[in-house]
Amino acid sequence: MADELLTAESNQPQLTAWNGISGAFWTDNADRYNAGVAEFHERFLDAAALRPTDLVLDVGCGSGQTTRDAGRRAAAAHGVDLSQRQLALAATLSADLPNVTYEQADAQVHPFPAAHHDVVISRNGTMFFGDQHAAFTNLAATSRPGGRLVLLAWQPLERNEWQQVFRSIVAGGTAPQAPPPGAPGPWSLSDPDHVRTLLTGTGFTDVRLEDLRGRMYLGADAEDAFGFLSGQQATALAELDPAARAEAIDALRETLRAHESPEGVHYDSAAWLIRATRADT
Template sequence: MSETTAVRVDPSNERMLKAWNGDEGALWAKRAQRFNDGVAAYRDVFFSAADIQAGDRVLDVGCGAGQTTRDAAQFATEGSALGVDLSGEMLGLARRLADEERVPNVSFEQVDAQVHAFPEAGLDVVISRHGSMFFGSPLAAFSNLARATRPGGRLVLLTWQPLRLNEWITTFRTIFAAGREVPSVNLALSDPAETEGLLTSAGYADVRCTAVNKPMYFGQDVEDAADFIVEQHGGRLSDLDDATRAKAVETLRADLAEHQTDRGVFYGSAAWLVEARRP
């Protein structure tokens, strides 16, 4: 586990640093392939919008274990791809995978994209697959990214639509509440009007949010999916008695069985494909 003191972050991101450079990041590193498989259906539409050219300099914000960064580098054959994240453990995995896959034009840095001094106008494309929703101060973050994007450069994000449109989130939140009240929460960047206003204020233009709905993969069968989901969300049951915890897990398995297909266990998901340009 990495030392949090080694990473300079904006005070508003201290909580995110503690989580992603700690237990949360360790879990995501351990399950990196499953998390990538989960949203794999979004890959083509995401990179089609990014339209990365051979000589482009690409920044991947919240890159995690680096799958999207390595994919970007494969498009930017004469350019480069830099992945940044707060998780030292995930970045370590990202570097190992890049070496194993022999991707020479990719690099990774453990920095807070909200405050990091990227070279001014030094980027052609900024991308983020579900990694741009965790900034303590989104306006400060996107202003910093806009400063680093060259005139005419592009920003492409994948963010979640509201909770009610994401079957997987609402289902698992309800099951792991185990009869208790399900806390209300608003997903960052889930409102197109707010996102457009935010990115315009930050210095981007021509903001467009396109609804994209894809099936999300959770495992090859019920037990495989249950192991993954309980590992990720089971902590929400820790304060309950054994019988209540067991009932919640059985409820989960029953719901997973209803979503079993011949290709695995899938739930509906809904994302926004956000595109913008630096004027």
């Protein structure tokens, strides 16, 4: 049960969210979230350079797409996440892959086997740690000397049109302000200098960041995307007064129509492909 899980105090808000409304919405919309980052997915997996003998740890695996695809390339893949509901879906979708396993775990403090994994991967899953230094120290400890770390994380807010637009709308037109690097959230690994300092200080070396640009897919058409986003942003919209909420809904529909094409609704996005190596000990 979630209340028995070994969890860092700093990650308690994440545990609550991912076993509550956020986890339920992500599970119900797993295909949409996977489609959203589809333009990054293969580049991320290819960067891991997985070999048939590799043991892979997938951090923040969600519904398990990255874990399953890693398992198809490696000897074994183990996915961890805080969300029980997403993990249940992941296990169902992985029934035909005996070398793929899942576990509810807080990767910041979970007692992973020492020097065990050849590769640690995470597609947008390591941005939410309450204590980044403790988390990456723990991930370094479970990596073999010379093991690889491969992460996908968002670049700064101003380079991600989709986040700029939607955050401004649900804030009633106010320009969104990103938290400082390191603060838990989508932008915690957005500053390259912070990433290099963090990883070299927690047991990794040869830290490299590659600039990836792609289109974020949000729906087959504007109405489809509106149904998804109005659900995703339901809490923020509910906090607005009725007049502001009506304006936000109109603005959301307008921007989605402006981004509609025969291929669906897309917004520009930018991510870092982060690679590092576990330092020899």
